[in-house]
Amino acid sequence: MTRRGRKLAWIGAAVGALLTAGLIVLVVFVDLETANQVAGIVGAIVSLAALGVSVYALLQPLRPDATGPVNAAEGTRSVVAGRDITGRVSTGDGDRRATSPGPASPAPPDSGPVPGGTTRASGDRSVAAGRDISGDVATGDSNTGGSS
Structure with a gap:
């Protein structure tokens, strides 16, 4: 993960923790019905943000290390x-050398590419x-x- 990715992950975790603390405060000091409505709105906003992040990730070009x-x-x-x-x-x-010294030897059973190489x-x-x-x-x- 890049430095920017780690920073964004920590920011996301901090925002999530603050939202959770805010909903707990609503339940304790206001009432359960209001907290339920706020939680529904916050959930919708978070799901739309997650959809945006997913679309952004899909549109990024593949890095060579990601493809093998x-x-x-x-x-x-x-x-x-x-x-x-x-x-x-x-x-x-x-x-101008003569032809190959002989036929190429058959590939070994594990003839795929070197993993991760x-x-x-x-x-x-x-x-x-x-x-x-x-x-x-x-x-x-x-x-x-x-x-x-």
Whole structure:
């Protein structure tokens, strides 16, 4: 929760406490019928305020951390994978290496994205994986053989 959110929550709690104290004072010093009518009006106002807050919350854009894992290839020609890289990745020009050393191994049973993880490839031609890189990765130009 943000600082602003905490502040608003405390203000809401204080207003609620003051309203409750005010209704108790009405019951004790006036009469139950008047307190009942005031409580009905206060309840209607609070429910309308809650409706407004709900609509406001629904119209806010989703934050990346609210949607799950974030995988971002931010650099020029960068590559990112939320889990594993098991094949060939090349971010350079003129990659003349032979074909991949073999078929990619099958994904493990838990092949979904890394829970709550953030994987970023932020530099130019960078490569990032949420877990393992078991394939061939080349980030330079004119690669002619072997693993880089």
